[in-house]
Amino acid sequence: NSTDTLMKIFLTGVTGQVGFELQRSLSLWGEVLAPTRHELDLSDMSAVSHWLEIHAPECIINAAAYTAVDKAETDLQTTLCINQDLPCVLAQYAARHAIRLFHYSTDYVYDGSGQDFRSEEAPTGPLNAYGRSKLAGDQAIMDSGASYIIFRTSWIYAARGNNFLKTMLRLAGQRDHLSIVADQIGAPTSARLLADVTNIALARRDVPSGVYHAVCRGETSWHGFACQIFETARRMGYELRLQNDAVQAITTEAYGAPAPRPLNSRLSVEKLEKTLGIRLPHWQDALSLTMAELAFSPLQ
Numbered sequence: 001n002s003t004d005t006l007m008k009i010f011l012t013g014v015t016g017q018v019g020f021e022l023q024r025s026l027s028l029w030g031e032v033l034a035p036t037r038h039e040l041d042l043s044d045m046s047a048v049s050h051w052l053e054i055h056a057p058e059c060i061i062n063a064a065a066y067t068a069v070d071k072a073e074t075d076l077q078t079t080l081c082i083n084q085d086l087p088c089v090l091a092q093y094a095a096r097h098a099i100r101l102f103h104y105s106t107d108y109v110y111d112g113s114g115q116d117f118r119s120e121e122a123p124t125g126p127l128n129a130y131g132r133s134k135l136a137g138d139q140a141i142m143d144s145g146a147s148y149i150i151f152r153t154s155w156i157y158a159a160r161g162n163n164f165l166k167t168m169l170r171l172a173g174q175r176d177h178l179s180i181v182a183d184q185i186g187a188p189t190s191a192r193l194l195a196d197v198t199n200i201a202l203a204r205r206d207v208p209s210g211v212y213h214a215v216c217r218g219e220t221s222w223h224g225f226a227c228q229i230f231e232t233a234r235r236m237g238y239e240l241r242l243q244n245d246a247v248q249a250i251t252t253e254a255y256g257a258p259a260p261r262p263l264n265s266r267l268s269v270e271k272l273e274k275t276l277g278i279r280l281p282h283w284q285d286a287l288s289l290t291m292a293e294l295a296f297s298p299l300q
C-alpha cells in the first residue's frame with residue numbers, strides 16, 4: 001500500500017536557508033508541519049513539548065538554530081536555548097516515541113587545528129560560544145537514546161536568506177575593492193544540497209544513527225569563495241562595480257571578528273558518501289547552480 005510510506009514530518013526553521021529548501025523537497029513525503037516563529041516560538045520549551053504532543057509527528061527535522069556567530073558571544077541565553085535545549089527536547093520526544101530526528105551541526109564544533117580533512121571521530125574543541133552551544137546540542141541528541149542523524153556542515157549559502165554569496169554580490173555592486181579573509185579553509189555548501197542529502201537519508205530507512213559530515217567536495221578560503229562568486233557573476237553578465245583583481249586577501253586576525261573562527265574547516269565526507277552511495281558535488285559546481293537560480297530571481 002503506497003500510503004504506508006506517507007509520513008507526518010515536523011520541520012523547524014522553515015524560514016531559514018536549509019529549512020526553506022527542505023520544505024520544498026519534503027513535500028513528497030506526505031504532511032510537513034512547518035510552523036514559523038509566529039506560530040511556534042522554539043525558545044519556549046513547554047510550547048515545543050505541547051506542539052509535539054498535539055501533532056504527534058512521525059519524524060522530526062530540526063533546521064532551526066541560532067546562527068549569528070558573533071552575537072552568540074554575548075546572547076548566551078538564547079543561543080543555548082535554541083542550539084542546546086531545543087535539540088535536547090526534540091531528541092527526548094523522538095526517543096520516547098521511537099521516531100527519527102534529523103539535525104544539522106557545524107564545522108565550528110572542531111578547533112580548526114592542522115591542515116587535514118577531519119573525520120567524524122576527530123576530537124571536538126569549539127573556539128566560540130556558537131560552536132560550544134552546537135556541540136552541546138549534538139551531545140544531548142547522542143545521549144538521548146533517540147534514532148538520529150546529525151549532519152555537520154559548513155559555510156551554507158542559498159539563493160534565499162542572508163549569506164556570504166548574497167553579501168558579496170551586493171558589495172560588488174557598491175564598492176570598487178574588498179578585503180576578504182584568506183586563512184580560513186573549508187567548503188561552501190548549498191542549502192539545496194543539504195536538503196537533497198536529507199531526503200536521500202530519509203528514504204533509506206536503514207542509515208545508522210550517527211554524525212555525518214555533509215559538505216561539498218574540494219576546499220577554498222573565504223577569499224577564494226568570493227573570487228569564484230565574482231568570476232561567475234561576470235560570466236553571467238552581472239555588472240559589478242568591483243574592479244578585477246581588487247579583492248585583497250587578509251588574515252582572520254586583521255579582520256578582527258568578535259568570535260574566534262577555526263582556520264581548518266576541512267571535513268571528510270567519505271562516511272556519508274559510502275553510507276548513502278552518493279557522490280557530493282565540488283563546491284564550484286554547486287555554486288554555479290545556486291547562482292544560476294539567483295539570476296532568475298529579480299525580486300530578491
Ligand SMILES: NC(=O)c1ccc[n+]([C@@H]2O[C@H](COP(=O)([O-])OP(=O)(O)OC[C@H]3O[C@@H](n4cnc5c(N)ncnc54)[C@H](OP(=O)(O)O)[C@@H]3O)[C@@H](O)[C@H]2O)c1
Binds near residue numbers: 066
Ligand atoms: N549558516 C551556516 O553557514 C551554517 C554552517 C554550518 C552549520 N550550520 C547549521 O545548519 C543549520 C541550518 O542553518 P541555516 O543557515 O539554514 O540557518 P538560518 O538561515 O539562520 O535559519 C535559522 C532558522 O531558525 C529559526 N529560529 C531561530 N530562533 C527561533 C525561535 N526562537 N523560534 C522559531 N524559529 C527560530 C529562524 O527563524 P526566523 O527566520 O524567524 O529567525 C530560521 O528559520 C543550523 O543547524 C546551523 O547551525 C549553518
